[in-house]
Amino acid sequence: MHSLPFTAEPPSTGAVERDSVAGDVSGLPSPASRADRAPVDFDVIIAGCGPTGAMLAAELRLHQVRVLVLERETEPVSFVRIVGLHIRSIELMAMRGLLERIREHGRQRPAGAYFAGIDKPAPAGLDSTYAYLLGIPQPVIVQLLEEHAIELGAQVRHGRAVAGFVQDDDGVTVELADGEQLRTRYLVGCDGARSTVRKLLGVGFPGEPARTETLMGEMSVGVSQEEVAAKLAEVGETNRQFQLRPFGAGVYSVVVPAAGVSDRAEPPTLEDFAQQLRATTGTDFGVHSPRWLSRFGDATRLAERYRVGRVLLAGDAAHIHPPAGGQGLNLGVQDAVNLGWKLAAQIRGWAPQALLDTYQAERHPVAEEVLDNTRAQVELHSSGPGPRAVRRLLAELMDFDEVNRHLLEKITAIGVRYDFGEGPDLLGRRLPDLDVKQGNLYGLLHRGRGLLLDRTERLTVGGWADRVDQLADATAALDLPCVLLRPDGHVAWIGDDQQDLDDHLSRWFGRPN
Ligand SMILES: Cc1cc2nc3c(=O)[nH]c(=O)nc-3n(C[C@H](O)[C@H](O)[C@H](O)COP(=O)(O)OP(=O)(O)OC[C@H]3O[C@@H](n4cnc5c(N)ncnc54)[C@H](O)[C@@H]3O)c2cc1C
Numbered sequence: 450m451h452s453l454p455f456t457a458e459p460p461s462t463g464a465v466e467r468d469s470v471a472g473d474v475s476g477l478p479s480p481a482s483r484a485d486r487a488p489v490d491f492d493v494i495i496a497g498c499g500p501t502g503a504m505l506a507a508e509l510r511l512h513q514v515r516v517l518v519l520e521r522e523t524e525p526v527s528f529v530r531i532v533g534l535h536i537r538s539i540e541l542m543a544m545r546g547l548l549e550r551i552r553e554h555g556r557q558r559p560a561g562a563y564f565a566g567i568d569k570p571a572p573a574g575l576d577s578t579y580a581y582l583l584g585i586p587q588p589v590i591v592q593l594l595e596e597h598a599i600e601l602g603a604q605v606r607h608g609r610a611v612a613g614f615v616q617d618d619d620g621v622t623v624e625l626a627d628g629e630q631l632r633t634r635y636l637v638g639c640d641g642a643r644s645t646v647r648k649l650l651g652v653g654f655p656g657e658p659a660r661t662e663t664l665m666g667e668m669s670v671g672v673s674q675e676e677v678a679a680k681l682a683e684v685g686e687t688n689r690q691f692q693l694r695p696f697g698a699g700v701y702s703v704v705v706p707a708a709g710v711s712d713r714a715e716p717p718t719l720e721d722f723a724q725q726l727r728a729t730t731g732t733d734f735g736v737h738s739p740r741w742l743s744r745f746g747d748a749t750r751l752a753e754r755y756r757v758g759r760v761l762l763a764g765d766a767a768h769i770h771p772p773a774g775g776q777g778l779n780l781g782v783q784d785a786v787n788l789g790w791k792l793a794a795q796i797r798g799w800a801p802q803a804l805l806d807t808y809q810a811e812r813h814p815v816a817e818e819v820l821d822n823t824r825a826q827v828e829l830h831s832s833g834p835g836p837r838a839v840r841r842l843l844a845e846l847m848d849f850d851e852v853n854r855h856l857l858e859k860i861t862a863i864g865v866r867y868d869f870g871e872g873p874d875l876l877g878r879r880l881p882d883l884d885v886k887q888g889n890l891y892g893l894l895h896r897g898r899g900l901l902l903d904r905t906e907r908l909t910v911g912g913w914a915d916r917v918d919q920l921a922d923a924t925a926a927l928d929l930p931c932v933l934l935r936p937d938g939h940v941a942w943i944g945d946d947q948q949d950l951d952d953h954l955s956r957w958f959g960r961p962n
Contacts, residue, residue, distance in 0.1 A: 811868075
């Protein structure tokens, strides 16, 4: 497999960069540069059909963008890594009309007790209709998101790995592992922690290497559930390095430290798990019949840039961290919803200057925070007397509602506030689902368009009506005159003045028609 040489475009300067779409001639490539290049096959090629890639494909299809997803694996992976979807991701599923379908396959659990596993209930009165955790295995989420993307018109090809690419002024030529070449306007690397796209792009991935490794697997135990529970109660208080979670019918998810067991290069064995269980708990619970066994590390890294020219990164390709609090998949899905409409706007030709660069400006700091909270949680899971004392202290502090709420808003991402400049606290935050005359607010965001909630019945989206919907008399629950929502559900403007509204419509949705 050989890689095409990668030619980095100069960093984006914030200058208007448009595709060659009708009605806009500012960025048309010169005839000479076009003539010697293959015609564009797709608007966007996505490397990787994990949760991030599948969600991004669906978001782009809401805007009729021609999308191809290339997935290296032929079969879905069987690892059931995920705890579940946290509140903001559940809200996003509701915003895109996917929640009913996903909920059928999941189990609702209480939203609390995910920060370092400190056992405190979620604070009362959380500002969300969806204040729970939706437990659902990762392969099921991926399958549902992929089906959804395909229904919307995305093409997904399995067993096709991206091996190289070269970008130029008006597109990217992507080379697959089998040598096939495809031409696209943009390439997005959603190809996971070891991202080929990120490596070929030469983007730095600074952070900390893995300090510890953990074994995780699913297997049957040879003792009763009561015996397992009794042992966990006895050992779990002082030793937080292992976990056994029942899946029913004697099957457990088992997590144990990997230190001291077989060669890292080899896949873990059932005997590795048994040995580690004996070392940490004094018994191996008679484990047998493994369904799958895996190993993961606690490396923490963040890509220096999310975009170089026409190539972007999202999900684990852009950030990795220990699974504490169960945030990685959620973060990737949220990246996808932030990026989708912006990239679509760029391709459709209406993106205002530098809109695409707001993807990194908004999402990089969010990932930085997640990395930091997982670092803190890892320390709180350590079994030394110091970390255990800090953990007890934090548990006491979490009895204060505000502390508990702050930590829960971090883990569930409902506390995210993008920096849109000076303004009321709601500016830049997501709007929770609300009852409106026409039903519920999120039901109006299924198409991934902007939305003006107008109580004044004086304002209008005018020439932006092809990108932004308008709802009169809808914000009774908000007690605000007028709110402009972006397609990702974040508040882009609050006010009651038409000129001010027009300025903000231009800022987010480009020139009016
Ligand atoms: C033990 C464990 C527990 C976890 N628990 C949780 C949890 O509870 N909650 C949570 O939110 N997150 C959790 N995570 C993290 C979560 O699994 C990841 O963050 C998530 O899978 C990232 O999604 P992604 O789509 O960005 O990347 P991935 O899921 O890694 O998907 C990348 C895809 O790209 C494909 N690919 C790779 N290279 C190429 C290529 N060159 N060309 C084409 N395709 C390619 C891969 O086959 C893969 O399908 C956990 C992780 C671990 C290890």
